[in-house]
Amino acid sequence: MHTDIDVLIVGAGPTGLALGIDLARRGVDALVVERADALFPGSRGKGIQPRTMEVFDDLGVLDAIRTAGGGYPVGMIWRDGERVGEHRMFDPAEATEDSPYAEPWMVPQWRTQEILCARLTELGGRVAFGREVSGVTQDDAGVTVRFEDGTEARARYVVAADGGRSAVRRSLGIGMTGETVDPSPMLVADVRITGLDRDNWHVFPPRGEGEGFLAICPLAGTEDFQVVAQFAEGAAVELSLDGIRKVVAARSHLAPDDVTEVRWASDFRPRAALADRFRDGRVFLAGDAAHVHSPAGGQGLNTSVQDAYNLGWKLGAVLTGDAPASLLDSYEEERRPIAADMLGLSTSVHRGQTRRGEATRQLGLGYRESSLTEETRANPGALRAGDRAPDGTLEGVRLFDAFRGPHWTLVAVGAPAHEMTDATNMPDIRETVRVVRGPAQESYGTGLFLVRPDGYVGWAGESGDGLKEYMGRVGLWR
Structure with a gap:
């Protein structure tokens, strides 16, 4: 590549794309690079909190986000093929003049990324796919990023938004401190299913010792359902169509053939981890590269997008020469405590200690103790x-x-x-x-x-x- 640019953003997830949009509208020469050959294909981070809705309003994508998604359905609890009760996933909230977006909005992550990428392109931004980072070195003037294909890029600043296994973070030797939130492995998959209505989030509680829960949620704006299943510690998780059919049939009233297609599937073990620092010289960590959450409570994607929103205007002000470079010190000062608090919140929600309500909407977050305040x-x-x-x-x-x-x-x-x-x-x-x-x-x-x-x-x-x-x-x- 041998590209000389102002900001190189590693990772074309929601964090990297949101930062790319913010920089593009400021006239900053930025490039987003992504190791995969295309955008992430799964629904994983599907919950957009009210504060992130406000961010998306400012970035010019809110109308598309609202069109692409919908509100969260009421949970329907099933036992032995019968509906036995309803479950509200979130405490209700009313929109007000000062907070016009009151409740989370469901959009599959792949669709959110498509919308962000389209907006970035509209603003003249760029994404280069198939660019896997192999190493990072820096000096007083800038950062050199090496790629697996032998090419290099040179940038004044680099932002690592390349996920929990961040190659940039590892290259810099920045550690992460964390814990296992739940030793039970989890399956998450986007599937096509017949025999279930799309008006409810269908929940099948464990029926016996050693069996985990099953939840099947209609994904707003699509024909898909998201399947989430919990397994016993040490159990193997099968990601094939046959494997997912077995789980669904064993834990619900549905037949194996009711699962007609698997469009994406993954397994994970819920954990929480925080990078020891969010900055190393001219390199910044954002999103999952800086903090890894349990998916419970829908805090990961939202905290990540807000990292980008905090960093974008500061990079823009420094690069144009309007603000001193010391302004960038405030990024870690402001965002790392927020990330730590959100990690604690998502872990508490996962363990059933906190309900999804006012705190998870993220409208109360702020920077009263910041040196910029x-x-x-x-x-x-x-x-x-x-x-x-x-x-x-x-x-x-x-x-x-x-x-x-x-x-x-x-x-x-x-x-x-x-x-x-x-x-x-x-x-x-x-x-x-x-x-x-x-x-x-x-x-x-x-x-x-x-x-x-x-x-x-x-x-x-x-x-x-x-x-x-x-x-x-x-x-x-x-």
């Missing part, structure tokens, strides 16, 4: 610097519409007129920051809120005092 008010309200910036309407402008794009946004609500004027009419601010103002608003109260490109409040104040200094730190003011 400044709260200057003596008596802040419920919304503080570091928190996710809520949606809402000011003077007829929807805030998420104002936030959408690669810029910062200054929200001025209920502040005295002279303070709003002083803070929002600085000569250079309109070239770098979008301004929205209006009367006091329920979610924001009163004050000035500088919202980062990733939708979190970076700075908050009662007046514009200190705003210029903060903007200088993050590359918005010179």
